[in-house]
Amino acid sequence: MSILELVDSARKINDNKIEEFSNIKNKKKVGILGGTFDPIHYAHLATAEFIKDKYNLDWMFFIPTGNPPHKLGIKTDKYDRYNMVLLATETNSKFIALDLEIERKERTYTVDTLKDLKNKYPEAEFYFITGADAICEVESWKGMKKNFEMATFIAATRPGISLLKAQEKIEQLEKKYNTSIISVYVPSLDISSTYIREQIEDGKTVRYLIPESVEKYLETKNLYKK
Ligand code: DND
Numbered sequence: 001m002s003i004l005e006l007v008d009s010a011r012k013i014n015d016n017k018i019e020e021f022s023n024i025k026n027k028k029k030v031g032i033l034g035g036t037f038d039p040i041h042y043a044h045l046a047t048a049e050f051i052k053d054k055y056n057l058d059w060m061f062f063i064p065t066g067n068p069p070h071k072l073g074i075k076t077d078k079y080d081r082y083n084m085v086l087l088a089t090e091t092n093s094k095f096i097a098l099d100l101e102i103e104r105k106e107r108t109y110t111v112d113t114l115k116d117l118k119n120k121y122p123e124a125e126f127y128f129i130t131g132a133d134a135i136c137e138v139e140s141w142k143g144m145k146k147n148f149e150m151a152t153f154i155a156a157t158r159p160g161i162s163l164l165k166a167q168e169k170i171e172q173l174e175k176k177y178n179t180s181i182i183s184v185y186v187p188s189l190d191i192s193s194t195y196i197r198e199q200i201e202d203g204k205t206v207r208y209l210i211p212e213s214v215e216k217y218l219e220t221k222n223l224y225k226k
Pocket of ligand 1: 033034037065070129130131140142157159190191192193
């Protein structure tokens, strides 16, 4: 199968999962992993799976950013980043890729995404997952008070960022916003999108760090090469 056929097949599977999700009317617990995913890698997938299992979440949404406020110089086309998320999530029946941010013309903020999701799925309870690095930055995000009202935030360990250090920030945020933030140790995988891009740029291997289908996609599309 060509890579375009593989993406097409992953898109159909994803559409079926969205339909199944939409047809369940009772309350469901939904994790959200938002990210630039440039590219998506196994630490993203393993973190999502670990948290889904630990907190008995029913589904996990992967939402690639469109025009995010915090990374203005992204070179990779947003549709390529989304296609890679489609491929990476294909084999997990509870992982859904959503294109609502990449389809938005304006700058994309989490607060607008959560509003959209709350309107569309009022019966769902949302858990927004961030790495320990991201939780330390959330005060700079737009509409953070509203974000904390619409979702429970879960801060996960990330190699190189101590959750203990982040804990101080978390307590400060909890007081300031009168909210509760869950912090969790996930088995650490020292993989980052930056590392993957650098490996590819240097002509080095990324095998076993990203799903094979994603590797095939970025090879075919010549992404991240010098
Ligand atoms: P990133 O670009 O940091 O994601 O974006 C994370 C989320 O923050 C996105 O949903 C953005 O829309 C949102 N955000 C950022 C800034 C401002 C606003 C919103 C706003 O609304 O104003 P990456 O692709 O780098 O990574 C995705 C997630 O996975 C992150 O939470 C990251 O910390 C985490 N992660 C790891 N976790 C554990 N182990 C690893 C990881 N690598 C990445 N090895």
